[in-house]
Amino acid sequence: MRPDGRPEALRQAMSWLHTWSGLLLGWLLYAVFFTGTLSYFLDEINVWMKPELHRSVPAAPEVSAERALQTMQRIAPDATNWTIELPGERQVAVEASWREPGAAAGRAGIKRAELDATTGEKIDTRETRGGGFLYRFHFELYAMPREWARWIVGIATMAMLVAIISGVITHKKIFTEFFTFRRGRGQRSWLDAHNATAVLALPFHFVITASGLLLLMFMLMPWGVQTAYDGNTQTFMAERRGQMMGGGGPMQQPAPDAQKAERAAGAPAADAPQAAPQGGAMQAARTDRAARAGPPDRSGGDERAGGNGGGERDGRAPRAGREGAAARDGHSSRGDGAGDEGAPGRRPRGGAAPEETTALADLRPMLALAAQRWPERGIGSIAVSQPGTARATIELREAGSGTLLRRGGERLTFDGVTGALRDPTPAAEPGLGSRIFSVFTAIHLGRFAGPAMRWLLFLAGVTGTLMVATGLVLWVVKRLPDRRKLGYTPRGHRLVEVLNVGGIAGLSLATAGYFWLNRLVPASLAGRTDWEIHGFFIVWALALAHTALRPHRRAWIEQLTLAAAMFALLPLLNPLTGGSGLWRSLPAGQWPIAGFDLVMLALALVHGYAARRLTKTAAAPAGRVHGQPAAARAAVGDAALAGDA
């Protein structure tokens, strides 16, 4: 698209498209990338933000499981089900949830508690949304109907896909230039940095963008379901289950996890009820995320984090895909989150006639069998259905998944009274399309990832974040010659500058501020969740205002320096405010806590490095600026910015 209307080559046209599709939604994409990348450590953030949990240190799974069951028998003897998630690489305490008979339908009926891994005692934690806020923000934004937000993010993701493809076409010498980095050469250096971060993780960028679309696909594009199923999402989801889920011995009856599914499926009352196709798509995403059973890949932490809070808006996704889908379908058909019973009729609804209490079978032989069967990943969680009745079942679920094609690991289902193992039902073979879908979304959600892979995904996410950031800066830098020629800064250029600093450095400040507030707002304060979240946006707004008032370059330096300091001090703030410091968490094997502190130190390094480079080039004379006096003065800071890389 040339303003003079002359014909142009394909590469030029693609370059134009790349520039504008990247810029217009760039700041939103940056925020999505940034918060999404942090969400690879969702569970770690959740644990960190509840320092009360830090005194729970890992114990043998048998010990944790048995103590937890004893506690459940004491605190929830009449519950219709219990779900017990064991501690692991990403969780320091036992996460228990249950539903009382006759409890309200939907999320409201779920009760939750965190139990000490060694003693099984209940731990009272502060009210917080934890990492769930950042995780939700990356695809549902905030303070708007989640369906709108998902559409906005979906459109931005499509723009990202277009920008990636057009960027590759534009960049013909893509692999030669990957090995080229010209330091201190202004625009050239920024271009090299943008190219390097883009090409370095190009397969990741493509997969993460495409899979982001896949996760929202049936909301954005319900027309296949419309024609082939006459819009009956419920049937579609039910049929898809056969291909998407399974693995090991899926239960044919609704598992206790159905209650979680319903929490995921049920739109909170505050949000608009979702229409069926949309619901299906977004719950597919949630199910995916949470279907990753076990410590390396548990999600829905937002729920857990928000467990004490009345204000949290999102459901924890179901751990178990199959049951999740069942509840999803229930939801889709009813459209109001009432699909809490999974497959209705299989399990007595709350308020059924009381029965005699029947003791649960001994857990130890089951645990031994599971430990023998899953020597590598071990047991992730235990689901007890109808405890205390003759129909009780106990399901053990493998931690994590050994395959990209299935959600969650294997399961073993036992009769809750006799302890006999039930026969598993074989799962259907997925087709090619399902395989592609599963593999892409598994990578997006880090479903399969052990610690090393999780760090690798995190680094790839950081690369993507930097790619977006360098692209946004490049837009400004590239236009400096124009600006010098004009002798003034066009308003549009200044707007991009302000949004760049506020959107990039400002988001870092807001995130660091969110973590600080988690520890500074008194733990017992009512409504503290709002203080944390509103604090996040207040800091962000202040950063934007600061950017608008300060010279461009000074704004960058000041905000990056402050962000570096705030991130660097978080590992110190942690032990000072009741958490477990690195010197304690590392020897005790509290990996989630240590991992969070280490990520914060890494973020401090990145921000500090950027601030230092900017300061250094500012001190050096901007020798290449020979422009007209007025313009030169105006642009000198930016030229120095351009000189940096």
Added chain:
Amino acid sequence: MTSAASPLPAASRPALPLARYRWAVLSRSLAAIVGGYLLSASVAGALSLLLVKLGVARAEAVLDATMLALLAQAVAALWAFGCRSGARAWAGIVLPAAAFALLGWLLKAAGAAA
């Protein structure tokens, strides 16, 4: 690139009036976004039915078709801005969209009749 990015067309050469340039950008953006979505939707709808007709399991067919439909939207956007002329940009999106819509309608009618 730089020339295209500049809000001001160079005065020295015979340039399109700025307003016309802006209309051209708007037209192609609409082709990419609205036309692209229509194309994508018709691909999703028609291919789902076609794949079912070819014996693919229904759920799998919808999944495959919808994934291809997302690609169609991306390709439409690239096409809309990569074309020499605006008319070609529109034609290259609207005609396939109409073709897929027709195919979908025929398959649906055949399905209803059967």
